[in-house]
Amino acid sequence: MEYVQERIATLHEFGGPSTEPRLADAAVDAVAETAVVVPMTGREHESPAAARVLSELERLEPAPAAVIVPVRADADQIGPVREWLESFALPTQVCWCNAPAVEDLLAGAGLADGFGKGRDVWLALGPAAEVGEYVVVHDADARSYEADHVNRLLAPLTAQFEFSKGYYARVEDGQLYGRLFRLFYAPLIRTLATDNDAAVLDYLGAFRYALAGEFAATADLARHLRAPRAWGLEVGTLGDAFEYAGFEGSAQVDLGRHEHDHRAVTGETGLEGMSREVAAELLRVVEEHGVDPDYETLQDRYLAAGDRLIDQYAADAAFNGLAYDSAGERDQLARYAESIAPPGADRRLPRWIEAPFEPSDVLAAAQPWQSTGGDGRRRPDRIDTSAQD
Known part of the structure; x- marks a missing residue:
């Protein structure tokens, strides 16, 4: 249950x-x-x-x-x-x-x-x-x-x-979807939480x-x-x-x-472009609540966290008889890593x-x-x- x-x-x-x-x-x-x-x-x-x-x-x-x-x-x-x-x-x-x-x-x-x-x-x-x-x-x-x-x-x-x-x-056509959440948001939150105990990270990480x-x-x-x-x-x-x-x-x-x-993965209208918007806002939110990301190491540490998650997703997919392309998911991970940077100017409404x-x-x-x-x-x-x- x-x-x-x-x-x-x-x-x-x-x-x-x-x-x-x-x-x-x-x-x-x-x-x-x-x-x-x-x-x-x-x-x-x-x-x-x-x-x-x-x-x-x-x-x-x-x-x-x-x-x-x-x-x-x-x-x-x-x-x-x-x-x-x-x-x-x-x-x-x-x-x-x-x-x-x-x-x-x-x-x-x-x-x-x-x-x-x-x-x-x-x-x-x-x-x-x-x-x-x-x-x-x-x-x-x-x-x-x-x-x-x-x-x-x-x-x-x-x-x-x-x-x-x-x-x-997000399981469709015999495979896992929800890619931007699984491969970008989740490992980035985990990475930030490894050396920050800010309540906002607990909050952002609590949503499934x-x-x-x-x-x-x-x-x-x-x-x-x-x-x-x-x-x-x-x-x-x-x-x-x-x-x-x-x-x-x-x-x-x-x-x-x-x-x-x-959506396709590549391009400004694909998940790759979306990841830049998501990264900027996520990092803005955590900075506003006291988190000071180490941007010099954040990309590498994100990639390591994402790599571990991909092994877990692969096991979960195999357990359920779903197709899973580990190499393709790691390619997405590398693309999304390029989005991790200081958030820039605040353009919120x-x-x-x-x-x-x-x-x-x-x-x-x-x-x-x-x-x-x-x-x-x-x-x-x-x-x-x-x-x-």
Whole structure:
């Protein structure tokens, strides 16, 4: 029976019949006070994974207070993407994250330096935190997504936790995935922890899948997130959750097994490029909390820790009859090692409690299709809390 607890509360899915009501079942009513944020790009328009996510969200009873979809798409794409998103029976708010008015809004506030998933999610977090008590964020590329994941992520929040993160198995097509977490994040955290006893390293190491895109937070915590602009979002979120909620206020929730779309390893859009963003944010978080990495030796020590883990992964794969390419994994390890360097300038976006504009300003800028009033100013629709016909 797998019931081991980490430094944070770890809520398992044991399976089988239960004699008492499940906490996730008790969290159903909280859905009506929740905004669900599902970031997308134009390439996910009508993709099977994204369609499944939205179809599963339609099954939630009660419906979420809002489903906010921050979309990054070209000008000729946003119309078809919006039409498709609004075809689902959901209280959908589409936010075009790279709309000209959004770019102007950010530039006017001195926040125009860079973009990516983190910026898109941040743009949605402000409006989401205005909707109700809770915010749930998850990716749109899970082909195995289930509506119950929302209830499971909310369950700890209804039990007085302030932050919860999903974890799940990444075993697909007869092999191990979750490569950036297994081969980069995990050995780097282990390496840093060998000569530092900082609490933040215990916290970051307690999450079984720290790079998962699925998390839930109280609306107040969501307003305290300083989002990195790109792929460092997940690590940056953990850093802020450590400050705000700490060990006692954080939990992780078993979401079973996920099947995702996969990225290539090499190139700026692959895992190699993502590792640079993750490294910068991870090292920024630990430095802010008192860790002083020895950058002269860190790469070599990371490689040694990763090499030991690869031997363990190989044994685990063999035990389960899975294919495993040790040489290929060591090649990835060497590529990711090049990402380990001092984090550089801090380009995070501000907490929403300190933002230079209001969430309503984002909605007005990100929804240029809304009607205008007699004074020529856009009047964004109020967020509808009932499902569309």
